[in-house]
Structure formats: structure tokens, C-alpha cells
Amino acid sequence: MELTKYGKKIADGITVALCVIALSSFSLSFYSLYQMAVQHHIHPLIAWMWPLGLDAFMVASCITVIRFKMLKEDTRWAWILVAITTVTSVAFNVASVLSTNDALTWAIYALPPIVVFLSLEALIMVIKAEQAHNTRPKKPVSKPRVRKPASIPVLDDE
Secondary structure (H helix, E strand, O other), rough: OOOHHHHHHHHHHHHHHHHHHHHHHHHHHHHHHHHHHHHOOOOOOOOOOHHHHHHHHHHHHHHHHHHHOOOOOOOHHHHHHHHHHHHHHHHHHOOOOHHHHOOOHHHHHHHHHHHHHHHHHHHHHHHHHHHHHHHHHOOOOOOOOOOOOOOOOOOOOO
């Protein structure tokens, strides 16, 4: 069983797993930031906009990095956006439970945006590996050799 034969299926499975991980971590971070917005007097009907603006921007920035890498474009500014939004999301997630004075709670709340970031980074690695594999020159298919029939000696009648 060749790895290359199943490489695409493996990459697809990794991609699905990473997207599920990123989505669940995004949801945890979103909930934390939503609760913080409500506690700080943003009306519950619109409080969802604040975490969506921050965490969705982080995800969009990561996807921008992926797209720019695929196009072989400069990714520096996209990385700066990823760094700013990830650090900001971590900071606000921790700030939402800072009053607990419990380092474990802080770590638990800091982890979701970090996991979103790491999941998307792993996805970038999968995409890069697939691109590298797909752009390798394929081995040329050799043409089958056609055998010429052996010459039959002709006998002289003399």
C-alpha cells in the first residue's frame, strides 16, 4: 500500500479534523467573549457582534495567509493581522476570568484562540505539502517497446 495512493484521502481527513478543532475552539472563545460583552453592558441581542468581529477576523486573517501562500504572495501583513488578533483574543478571553485569580482557569480560557491559530497553521502545512506533492514533475511514462520481428533468412535455390 503506497502512501501516495492514499495521500489525498489522508490530507482530506486531516483537513476535516483541523476544521472541526478550529470550529470548536472558535466557539469556546466566542462564548467567552460574548459573556464578557454582556457583562460589560453590551445588549445581549448584539453582544455576539463583538466576539465575531474579533475571532472571525483572526480566522479570516489565517485564511488570508493560506491564500497568499497558495498564490506565492507576500504574507507578512497577513501574519501581522493573525498575530494581533490572536494575542487580542487570548488577552480578552483571559480578562473575562481574571478575577478568579486561578492560573488554571486563565490557561483554560487562553487556550481556544491559541488552538484556532495552531489548527489553521497545521492546515497551512497540509496545504503546502499537497502543493509540493502536486507540483513535483511526474515520472514520464515510457512508451512500450515494439519488437521487430526477427528477419527470416532467405535460402537461395542455386
